[in-house]
Amino acid sequence: MNHSPSSTSHGAADPDVPKSIAGAHRGGGGAGALAPILTGTLGACMISAGSFGAGAQAGEIGLAGNDALAFLAIGSGAVASMILVWLGVILCCIAWLALGKAVASGTAVRWWVVFAAWAIPLLPALPVFSGDAWTYLAQGEMLSGPADPYVDGTGAAGGAMSANVHPDWRFTPTPYGPLHLLIMQGTAALSGHSAWPAIIGLRVVVFAFLALAAVALSRLARLTGASRDHALWLGVANPLVVVHLVGGLHNDAIILAFALLGMWLSVAAAAAAPPRLRWGLLAGAGVAIGLAGTIKVTSLLLLPFLAWIAGRAFFRAFARGVWMTAFAAVTGAIVTLASGAGIGWMDALSVSDRVVYWIALPTAGAHLADWIGVSSFENALAIARTLCMVAGALMLAVCWWLARPVASERDNLDTLRSRTGGIFAWLTIAWTAFFVVNVLSWPWYWTVAVGTLAAIPATYKGAHQARALAVAIIVFQLLATDPGGTPT
Structure with a gap:
């Protein structure tokens, strides 16, 4: 993959981006963006309203026992709610694509208005397209009780949150790290351990981390030479974020924020004289990735790629990578001690193997082998998962090696952008390969890959094709589960 650096500062001389885009964020709202914003707001309102009949249902909220609201979750009311949610998703996609067209034409966009208009209507909604939020909150409550979230399922906890967890997960330990438990423990406690207030509180947490993600991506785009408006449109305002992170309340919103923060700090370190x-910024990047790792340990895959940004020569990159890794490790140890849950979260990572979901390549391959009669599904799944695990490790190693910078490059803004753009391109490919061959792949996992892609300037060869592929992936992943969280 060959890349050519952008020639000047932030977006101004990018031949693929109109000059008006570079200064668009300095201006006002822009009438061209109003229609997409309002369309997305309507879509979000429809999803929110439909969630009470088609979302991840919760008896504790009272729909089943409330005569005035019970019709939303049964019979024709449930069908109407389902249609309302899907129409809302379609409107969100249309609004997003229209906003992207407006941004490409140079329309000024106030992004805080976009995020507020598309996210706030979802504040009171029940979780949609997944019931993981109930599991999260129940796991947080377990941190304060006698049950061990890394040994016991949420069924051992009792209480309002546990009552709403899907039966498939009530006896499954959590694969998430200690920071996840601390955040969920605090959210559940502040809500008075009441189901609906806890959902609203968790959505506020998601809002806060997505705001951090937007700030970090904006700063990162400025350093890499990408258009800030294009980056925010693709990386934070996309329907996967709106529907699955805001609507579904997944902890990937926290990972996205810390990942983009770590990426920004590492690039800022390379640009600092x-x-x-420089070493302080690298330490901050290590802390950010360490925090992401205490949500999901797979976030640590970022560290070897960020090491290439920190230093051009192999041994310099290695030394700075070790420096960041040390701070990530210390951060993980401190958070683990603060949680009081011990290191059981490392042993619990294997629980993901219990999920059999067709969208994961090894599962799809096993279904195909069973269908054509080559092997039973169980045997084919075991073989496919082993082969994909080996292939995934090899692909990650190859992507990391191909991402290495040219050691003879001189340190200046253009070469830094060239190096960073190439590294982020290979990092995006690495994320994609990892999600495709992983034993488990859910739609919201892809938000971090899209966020990485968003920081790559349009001047790099293949960037336009990659963005078109990202749009296709986003739309496809939105169809992978139904509003209640069941795989389609």
């Missing part, structure tokens, strides 16, 4: 500032 004073050595002390």
Whole structure:
């Protein structure tokens, strides 16, 4: 993959981006963006309203026992709610694509208006397209009780949150790290351990981390030479974020924020002249990735790629990578001690193997082998998962090696952008390969890959095709589960 660096500062001389885009964020709202914003708001309102009949149902909220609302979840009311949610999703996609067209034409966009208009209507909604939020909150409550979330399922906890967990997960330990438990424990406690207030509180947490993600991506795009407006449109305002992170309340919103923060700090370190500032920024990047790792340990895959950004020569990159890794490890140890849950979260990572979901390549391959009569599904799944695990490790190693910068490059803004763009391109490919061959792949996993892609300038060869593929992936992944969280 060959890349050519952008020639000047932030977006101004990018031949693929109109000049008006570079300064669009300095201006006002822009009438061209109003229609997409309002369309997305209507879509979000429809999803929110439909969630009470078609979302991840919760008896504790009272729909089943409330005569005035019970019709939303049964019979024709449930069908109407399902249609309302899907129409809302379609409107969100239409609004997003229209906003992207407006941004490409140079329309000024106030992104805080976009995020507020598309996210706030979902504040009171029940979780949609997944019931994981109930599991999250029940796991947080377990941290304060006698049950061990890394040994016991949420069924051992009792209480309002546990009552709403899907039966498939009530006896499954959590694969998430200690920071996940601390955040969920605090959210459940502040809600008074009441189901609906806890959902609203968790959505506020998601809002906060998505705001951090937007700030970090904006700063990162400025350093890499990408258009800030294009980056925010693709990386944070896309329907996967709106529907699955805001609507579904997945902890991937936290991972996305810390991942983009770590990426920004690592690029800022490479651009910083004073050595002390450089090492301090690298330490901050290590802390950010360490925090992401205490949500999902797979986030640590970022570290070897960020090491290439930190240093052009192999041994310099290695030393700085070790520096970041050390801070990530210390961060993980501190969070683990603060949670009081011990290191059981490392042993619980294997629980993901219990999920058999067709959208994961090894599962799809096993279904195909069973269908054509080559092997039974169980045997084919075991073989496919082993082969995919080996292939995934090899692909990650190859992507990391191909991402290495040219050691003879001189340190200046253009070469830094060239190096960073190439590294992020291979990192995006690595994320994609990992999600495709992983034993488990859910739609919301892809938000971090799309966020990485968003920071790559349009001047790099293949960037336009990659963005078109990202749009296709986003639309496809939106169809992978139904509003209640069941795979389609």
